[in-house]
Amino acid sequence: xxxxxxxxxxxxxxxxxxxxxxxxxxxxxxxxxxxxxxxxxxxxxxxxxxxxxxxxxxxxxxxxxxxxxxxxxxxxxxxxxxxxxxxxxxxxxxxxxxxxxxxxxxxxxxxxxxxxxxxxxxxxxxxxxxxxxxxxxxxxxxxxxxxxxxxxxxxxxxxxxxxxxxxxxxxxxxxxxxxxxxxxxxxxxx
Amino acid sequence: xxxxxxxxxxxxxxxxxxxxxxxxxxxxxxxxxxxxxxxxxxxxxxxxxxxxxxxxxxxxxxxxxxxxxxxxxxxxxxxxxxxxxxxxxxxxxxxxxxxxxxxxxxxxxxxxxxxxxxxxxxxxxxxxxxxxxxxxxxxxxxxxxxxxxxxxxxxxxxxxxxxxxxxxxxxxxxxxxxxxxxxxxxxxxx
Numbered sequence: 001x002x003x004x005x006x007x008x009x010x011x012x013x014x015x016x017x018x019x020x021x022x023x024x025x026x027x028x029x030x031x032x033x034x035x036x037x038x039x040x041x042x043x044x045x046x047x048x049x050x051x052x053x054x055x056x057x058x059x060x061x062x063x064x065x066x067x068x069x070x071x072x073x074x075x076x077x078x079x080x081x082x083x084x085x086x087x088x089x090x091x092x093x094x095x096x097x098x099x100x101x102x103x104x105x106x107x108x109x110x111x112x113x114x115x116x117x118x119x120x121x122x123x124x125x126x127x128x129x130x131x132x133x134x135x136x137x138x139x140x141x142x143x144x145x146x147x148x149x150x151x152x153x154x155x156x157x158x159x160x161x162x163x164x165x166x167x168x169x170x171x172x173x174x175x176x177x178x179x180x181x182x183x184x185x186x187x188x189x190x
Numbered sequence: 191x192x193x194x195x196x197x198x199x200x201x202x203x204x205x206x207x208x209x210x211x212x213x214x215x216x217x218x219x220x221x222x223x224x225x226x227x228x229x230x231x232x233x234x235x236x237x238x239x240x241x242x243x244x245x246x247x248x249x250x251x252x253x254x255x256x257x258x259x260x261x262x263x264x265x266x267x268x269x270x271x272x273x274x275x276x277x278x279x280x281x282x283x284x285x286x287x288x289x290x291x292x293x294x295x296x297x298x299x300x301x302x303x304x305x306x307x308x309x310x311x312x313x314x315x316x317x318x319x320x321x322x323x324x325x326x327x328x329x330x331x332x333x334x335x336x337x338x339x340x341x342x343x344x345x346x347x348x349x350x351x352x353x354x355x356x357x358x359x360x361x362x363x364x365x366x367x368x369x370x371x372x373x374x375x376x377x378x379x380x
């Protein structure tokens with residue numbers, strides 16, 4: 001059983017690599033087998049369909065994008081002010097940008113969702129829950145700003161990450177840091 | 191000559207359809223020929239390489255995303271205040287969202303650019319010019335806000351369009367309108 005769970009996790013991670021590198025259309029059971037260096041036919045024993053594999057890849061990316069417990073605990077430390085908010089958001093943008101494979105794979109999944117209603121339903125639920133959790137966490141943690149602040153930061157920072165990962169010369173790393181600062185300053189109501 | 195230009199334009203439009211529907215990996219000369227309903231081998235006579243076709247598709251999408259002259263003239267009418275800014279941005283989001291094929295194809299091109307340095311260079315130049323033009327136009331038109339306002343609106347509204355086009359139930363059409371209003375209210379400095 002444990003070996004099965006590990007094998008399944010390795011196949012899902014391989015699928016994320018394939019998604020980021022080859023795009024959603026390149027994601028076949030055969031490509032996943034090759035990426036995971038397992039015999040051809042293995043992935044098809046672990047997933048009922050390509051949709052199943054796509055959905056599990058989406059779930060896994062979300063798991064890996066979440067901060068670990070130590071990071072979460074750290075976010076509760078320090079003053080609850082604008083500077084601390086900026087510091088935490090810069091760290092978040094840095095963490096997500098560093099996991100570029102996962103973020104690019106998630107974009108591929110979003111595009112694939114326009115063609116696959118089942119995947120769209122799963123991603124919609126996941127992302128709505130993520131937005132709601134971000135709002136709840138921000139408000140409960142005592143950081144400044146309201147629900148609108150969090151939603152607008154979610155929008156602006158997601159596209160900033162898209163820019164940094166797809167066309168990194170449009171906004172330099174310094175431009176990006178500056179935009180995070182300005183976004184927080186303006187989106188937290190006086 | 192004129193017939194050649196029309197044929198080329200039709201092939202580029204067909205490529206945009208293929209990009210949005212099949213993803214970047216689905217974009218082959220053969221798929222473009224089929225989409226344009228021309229004999230196999232036609233596209234390869236009009237474009238020197240797949241990169242050439244991808245680049246021209248990107249250019250054409252940008253052309254079509256620009257407002258026409260009548261729309262541009264209209265944006266110069268009316269008061270130069272916050273309400274007018276909101277109205278113009280809502281119209282812009284509506285116009286881009288309505289051209290979903292082009293916007294989704296552009297996202298596919300961005301993802302493809304992570305794999306193709308030549309395409310990345312062309313898109314970087316194009317998008318940087320677009321951001322600069324947005325800033326220049328906004329400031330010269332007398333609408334309220336500064337360069338930072340325009341850049342942060344660019345970020346937030348791009349991701350809002352991604353949400354509406356890929357997972358339209360995360361934010362409803364009304365949520366989206368509300369977010370445009372709040373974004374303008376907060377991003378224009380008091």
